[in-house]
Amino acid sequence: MRRFVRRIGDIGKVIAAAVSTSANETITGAWTFSTAPSIASPIITGTAPATPVAGRLYRDAQVVAWVNFNGGTNAITDDVNVSSITDNGTGDYSPNFATNITAVGYCCLTLGSTAITMRIASLSVSSCRVQFFNEAATPTDSAADTCVCCIGEL
Amino acid sequence: MHMCRVFRNPDGTLRIMHPNLRYWNKDSESLEECCKRICDKDTFKDSELAELPFVDVEITSLPTDRSRRHAWRWADNPGVYVDETVPDPPHPKQDQLDRIEKARTVDEIKSILKEMVK
Numbered sequence: 001m002r003r004f005v006r007r008i009g010d011i012g013k014v015i016a017a018a019v020s021t022s023a024n025e026t027i028t029g030a031w032t033f034s035t036a037p038s039i040a041s042p043i044i045t046g047t048a049p050a051t052p053v054a055g056r057l058y059r060d061a062q063v064v065a066w067v068n069f070n071g072g073t074n075a076i077t078d079d080v081n082v083s084s085i086t087d088n089g090t091g092d093y094s095p096n097f098a099t100n101i102t103a104v105g106y107c108c109l110t111l112g113s114t115a116i117t118m119r120i121a122s123l124s125v126s127s128c129r130v131q132f133f134n135e136a137a138t139p140t141d142s143a144a145d146t147c148v149c150c151i152g153e154l
Numbered sequence: 155m156h157m158c159r160v161f162r163n164p165d166g167t168l169r170i171m172h173p174n175l176r177y178w179n180k181d182s183e184s185l186e187e188c189c190k191r192i193c194d195k196d197t198f199k200d201s202e203l204a205e206l207p208f209v210d211v212e213i214t215s216l217p218t219d220r221s222r223r224h225a226w227r228w229a230d231n232p233g234v235y236v237d238e239t240v241p242d243p244p245h246p247k248q249d250q251l252d253r254i255e256k257a258r259t260v261d262e263i264k265s266i267l268k269e270m271v272k
Contacts, residue, residue: 074170075172076174078176082174083173083174083195083196084171084174084192086169086171086196086203087170087172089167089169089224090223090224094200100199126200127196137246138245138246141220141223
Protein backbone atom coordinates (compact mmCIF):
# COMPACT_ATOMS: atom_id res chain seq x y z
CA MET A 1 0.00 0.00 0.00
CA ARG A 2 2.82 2.37 0.93
CA ARG A 3 4.56 1.59 -2.40
CA PHE A 4 1.33 2.32 -4.27
CA VAL A 5 0.97 5.73 -2.60
CA ARG A 6 4.60 6.59 -3.42
CA ARG A 7 3.96 5.62 -7.06
CA ILE A 8 0.91 7.91 -7.21
CA GLY A 9 3.04 10.71 -5.76
CA ASP A 10 5.69 10.25 -8.45
CA ILE A 11 3.06 10.42 -11.18
CA GLY A 12 1.71 13.65 -9.66
CA LYS A 13 5.17 15.23 -9.75
CA VAL A 14 5.59 14.35 -13.42
CA ILE A 15 2.21 15.86 -14.28
CA ALA A 16 2.95 19.00 -12.24
CA ALA A 17 6.26 19.45 -14.08
CA ALA A 18 4.55 18.98 -17.43
CA VAL A 19 1.90 21.65 -16.83
CA SER A 20 4.28 24.06 -15.07
CA THR A 21 4.21 27.51 -16.72
CA SER A 22 7.32 28.81 -15.04
CA ALA A 23 9.82 26.49 -16.68
CA ASN A 24 11.33 27.40 -20.05
CA GLU A 25 10.50 24.99 -22.79
CA THR A 26 11.90 24.65 -26.28
CA ILE A 27 9.25 23.79 -28.82
CA THR A 28 10.22 22.46 -32.20
CA GLY A 29 8.16 21.62 -35.22
CA ALA A 30 4.89 23.14 -36.36
CA TRP A 31 2.07 23.51 -33.84
CA THR A 32 -1.47 23.85 -35.07
CA PHE A 33 -4.03 25.57 -32.84
CA SER A 34 -7.71 24.83 -33.23
CA THR A 35 -8.42 28.55 -32.67
CA ALA A 36 -6.12 31.47 -33.37
CA PRO A 37 -3.96 32.09 -30.29
CA SER A 38 -3.83 35.58 -28.80
CA ILE A 39 -0.53 36.96 -27.53
CA ALA A 40 -0.80 39.85 -25.08
CA SER A 41 2.62 41.49 -25.26
CA PRO A 42 5.14 39.36 -27.09
CA ILE A 43 8.81 40.25 -26.81
CA ILE A 44 10.26 40.48 -30.28
CA THR A 45 14.02 40.15 -30.25
CA GLY A 46 15.04 39.72 -33.87
CA THR A 47 16.12 42.70 -35.98
CA ALA A 48 15.31 42.95 -39.66
CA PRO A 49 17.98 41.50 -41.96
CA ALA A 50 19.00 43.31 -45.14
CA THR A 51 16.33 41.34 -46.94
CA PRO A 52 13.39 40.96 -44.53
CA VAL A 53 11.32 37.79 -44.71
CA ALA A 54 7.66 38.30 -45.57
CA GLY A 55 5.22 37.82 -42.71
CA ARG A 56 7.80 38.26 -39.92
CA LEU A 57 7.84 40.83 -37.13
CA TYR A 58 11.10 42.62 -36.35
CA ARG A 59 11.92 44.72 -33.30
CA ASP A 60 13.36 47.56 -35.43
CA ALA A 61 10.39 47.74 -37.80
CA GLN A 62 7.61 48.67 -35.41
CA VAL A 63 5.44 51.71 -34.94
CA VAL A 64 7.07 53.01 -31.76
CA ALA A 65 4.92 56.12 -31.32
CA TRP A 66 1.92 57.71 -32.96
CA VAL A 67 -0.41 60.53 -32.08
CA ASN A 68 -3.56 62.11 -33.46
CA PHE A 69 -4.02 65.61 -32.06
CA ASN A 70 -5.66 68.95 -32.68
CA GLY A 71 -3.07 71.48 -33.85
CA GLY A 72 -5.24 74.37 -32.71
CA THR A 73 -5.86 73.30 -29.13
CA ASN A 74 -2.99 70.79 -28.82
CA ALA A 75 -5.47 68.31 -27.33
CA ILE A 76 -4.47 64.69 -27.93
CA THR A 77 -7.26 62.57 -29.42
CA ASP A 78 -5.43 59.25 -29.23
CA ASP A 79 -1.87 58.03 -29.12
CA VAL A 80 0.65 55.37 -28.30
CA ASN A 81 3.79 56.39 -26.39
CA VAL A 82 3.21 60.17 -26.52
CA SER A 83 3.13 61.68 -23.03
CA SER A 84 2.88 65.35 -24.02
CA ILE A 85 3.00 67.79 -26.92
CA THR A 86 5.07 70.96 -26.86
CA ASP A 87 3.58 73.85 -28.84
CA ASN A 88 6.72 75.66 -30.05
CA GLY A 89 4.84 78.32 -32.00
CA THR A 90 2.51 78.65 -34.98
CA GLY A 91 2.33 75.27 -36.76
CA ASP A 92 5.32 73.99 -34.80
CA TYR A 93 4.85 70.97 -32.52
CA SER A 94 7.00 68.44 -30.63
CA PRO A 95 5.32 65.21 -29.53
CA ASN A 96 7.33 63.93 -26.53
CA PHE A 97 7.70 60.18 -26.09
CA ALA A 98 6.78 58.41 -22.86
CA THR A 99 9.48 55.81 -23.54
CA ASN A 100 12.50 56.95 -25.53
CA ILE A 101 13.17 55.52 -28.97
CA THR A 102 16.41 53.52 -29.13
CA ALA A 103 18.25 55.62 -31.71
CA VAL A 104 17.71 58.86 -33.61
CA GLY A 105 17.71 57.32 -37.09
CA TYR A 106 14.03 56.38 -36.99
CA CYS A 107 11.40 57.16 -39.61
CA CYS A 108 8.98 59.97 -38.76
CA LEU A 109 5.88 60.64 -40.86
CA THR A 110 3.50 63.53 -40.38
CA LEU A 111 0.27 64.74 -41.94
CA GLY A 112 -1.72 67.88 -41.27
CA SER A 113 -5.38 68.24 -42.05
CA THR A 114 -5.19 71.84 -43.31
CA ALA A 115 -1.55 72.68 -43.97
CA ILE A 116 -0.15 72.39 -47.49
CA THR A 117 3.41 71.39 -46.65
CA MET A 118 5.03 69.95 -43.59
CA ARG A 119 8.54 69.07 -42.57
CA ILE A 120 10.48 67.26 -39.88
CA ALA A 121 12.47 69.98 -38.13
CA SER A 122 14.43 67.68 -35.82
CA LEU A 123 14.48 64.20 -34.33
CA SER A 124 15.74 63.08 -30.95
CA VAL A 125 15.27 59.89 -28.97
CA SER A 126 12.78 61.65 -26.67
CA SER A 127 10.77 63.74 -29.16
CA CYS A 128 10.35 64.79 -32.77
CA ARG A 129 9.65 68.33 -34.01
CA VAL A 130 7.29 68.85 -36.95
CA GLN A 131 6.29 72.08 -38.70
CA PHE A 132 3.37 72.98 -40.97
CA PHE A 133 3.07 75.67 -43.67
CA ASN A 134 0.41 77.10 -45.97
CA GLU A 135 0.72 77.63 -49.74
CA ALA A 136 2.69 80.85 -49.20
CA ALA A 137 5.23 78.92 -47.08
CA THR A 138 4.07 80.77 -43.97
CA PRO A 139 3.90 78.72 -40.75
CA THR A 140 0.29 77.79 -40.09
CA ASP A 141 -1.50 75.86 -37.35
CA SER A 142 -2.76 72.47 -38.35
CA ALA A 143 -6.32 71.62 -37.30
CA ALA A 144 -7.95 68.47 -35.93
CA ASP A 145 -6.56 65.07 -36.94
CA THR A 146 -2.97 66.18 -37.18
CA CYS A 147 -0.97 62.96 -37.15
CA VAL A 148 2.62 61.99 -36.40
CA CYS A 149 3.83 58.43 -36.68
CA CYS A 150 7.32 57.12 -35.83
CA ILE A 151 8.69 53.77 -36.99
CA GLY A 152 11.82 52.27 -35.51
CA GLU A 153 12.87 50.40 -32.37
CA LEU A 154 11.99 50.93 -28.72
CA MET B 155 -6.91 71.60 -12.56
CA HIS B 156 -5.55 70.85 -16.04
CA MET B 157 -2.16 72.51 -16.11
CA CYS B 158 0.32 73.15 -18.89
CA ARG B 159 3.93 74.31 -18.71
CA VAL B 160 5.00 77.62 -20.23
CA PHE B 161 8.69 77.90 -21.21
CA ARG B 162 10.27 81.27 -21.94
CA ASN B 163 12.72 81.28 -24.86
CA PRO B 164 15.66 83.72 -24.64
CA ASP B 165 13.98 85.95 -27.30
CA GLY B 166 10.79 86.21 -25.22
CA THR B 167 8.67 83.83 -27.31
CA LEU B 168 6.96 80.97 -25.51
CA ARG B 169 6.70 77.21 -25.80
CA ILE B 170 3.75 75.48 -24.17
CA MET B 171 3.93 71.84 -23.06
CA HIS B 172 0.53 70.09 -22.95
CA PRO B 173 0.54 66.85 -20.92
CA ASN B 174 -1.40 63.87 -22.23
CA LEU B 175 -4.22 63.23 -19.77
CA ARG B 176 -4.52 59.64 -20.92
CA TYR B 177 -1.51 59.04 -18.64
CA TRP B 178 -3.48 60.20 -15.60
CA ASN B 179 -3.55 57.47 -12.94
CA LYS B 180 -6.72 58.56 -11.14
CA ASP B 181 -6.26 56.06 -8.31
CA SER B 182 -2.96 57.41 -7.10
CA GLU B 183 -2.70 61.08 -8.06
CA SER B 184 -4.68 64.24 -8.62
CA LEU B 185 -4.96 65.79 -12.06
CA GLU B 186 -2.58 68.56 -11.02
CA GLU B 187 -0.02 66.02 -9.77
CA CYS B 188 -0.34 64.10 -13.02
CA CYS B 189 0.32 67.22 -15.13
CA LYS B 190 3.36 68.10 -13.04
CA ARG B 191 4.73 64.55 -13.18
CA ILE B 192 4.46 64.33 -16.96
CA CYS B 193 5.81 67.82 -17.56
CA ASP B 194 8.73 67.25 -15.19
CA LYS B 195 9.69 64.03 -16.94
CA ASP B 196 9.41 65.46 -20.46
CA THR B 197 11.16 68.69 -19.51
CA PHE B 198 14.25 67.04 -18.15
CA LYS B 199 14.47 64.54 -21.01
CA ASP B 200 14.89 67.48 -23.41
CA SER B 201 18.23 69.23 -22.94
CA GLU B 202 16.95 72.37 -24.70
CA LEU B 203 13.79 72.70 -22.58
CA ALA B 204 15.65 71.82 -19.39
CA GLU B 205 17.67 75.04 -19.76
CA LEU B 206 14.63 77.31 -20.06
CA PRO B 207 12.79 79.01 -17.19
CA PHE B 208 9.20 77.82 -16.92
CA VAL B 209 6.00 78.24 -15.00
CA ASP B 210 2.97 75.94 -14.72
CA VAL B 211 -0.37 77.59 -15.47
CA GLU B 212 -4.01 76.60 -15.80
CA ILE B 213 -4.68 75.79 -19.46
CA THR B 214 -7.75 78.03 -19.52
CA SER B 215 -5.51 81.04 -18.85
CA LEU B 216 -3.92 80.77 -22.32
CA PRO B 217 -5.21 83.06 -25.09
CA THR B 218 -7.77 81.23 -27.22
CA ASP B 219 -6.98 83.18 -30.40
CA ARG B 220 -3.82 81.76 -31.96
CA SER B 221 -3.75 84.12 -34.94
CA ARG B 222 -0.90 86.06 -33.26
CA ARG B 223 0.76 83.09 -31.56
CA HIS B 224 4.17 84.56 -32.40
CA ALA B 225 3.31 87.53 -30.15
CA TRP B 226 2.50 85.48 -27.05
CA ARG B 227 4.66 86.68 -24.17
CA TRP B 228 4.90 86.08 -20.43
CA ALA B 229 4.43 88.52 -17.55
CA ASP B 230 3.87 87.57 -13.91
CA ASN B 231 0.59 89.43 -14.20
CA PRO B 232 -1.50 88.56 -16.27
CA GLY B 233 0.57 85.49 -17.32
CA VAL B 234 0.52 84.58 -21.02
CA TYR B 235 -0.71 87.56 -23.06
CA VAL B 236 -0.64 88.81 -26.65
CA ASP B 237 1.94 91.60 -26.99
CA GLU B 238 0.44 94.06 -29.47
CA THR B 239 3.84 95.73 -29.99
CA VAL B 240 5.31 92.60 -31.61
CA PRO B 241 5.18 93.01 -35.39
CA ASP B 242 3.87 90.27 -37.66
CA PRO B 243 6.64 88.19 -39.27
CA PRO B 244 7.51 89.23 -42.82
CA HIS B 245 5.83 87.39 -45.69
CA PRO B 246 8.21 84.62 -46.89
CA LYS B 247 8.02 86.04 -50.43
CA GLN B 248 8.09 89.69 -49.41
CA ASP B 249 11.07 90.38 -51.68
CA GLN B 250 9.14 89.26 -54.76
CA LEU B 251 6.03 91.13 -53.65
CA ASP B 252 8.10 94.32 -53.29
CA ARG B 253 9.57 93.85 -56.77
CA ILE B 254 6.08 93.36 -58.25
CA GLU B 255 5.01 96.58 -56.56
CA LYS B 256 7.97 98.46 -58.02
CA ALA B 257 7.73 96.97 -61.53
CA ARG B 258 6.89 99.46 -64.24
CA THR B 259 7.01 97.37 -67.42
CA VAL B 260 5.43 94.14 -68.61
CA ASP B 261 8.90 92.63 -69.07
CA GLU B 262 9.75 93.27 -65.43
CA ILE B 263 6.52 91.56 -64.35
CA LYS B 264 7.26 88.65 -66.71
CA SER B 265 10.71 88.24 -65.20
CA ILE B 266 9.34 88.04 -61.69
CA LEU B 267 6.59 85.60 -62.71
CA LYS B 268 9.15 83.32 -64.40
CA GLU B 269 11.12 83.19 -61.18
CA MET B 270 8.01 82.28 -59.24
CA VAL B 271 7.05 79.33 -61.44
CA LYS B 272 10.54 77.81 -61.55
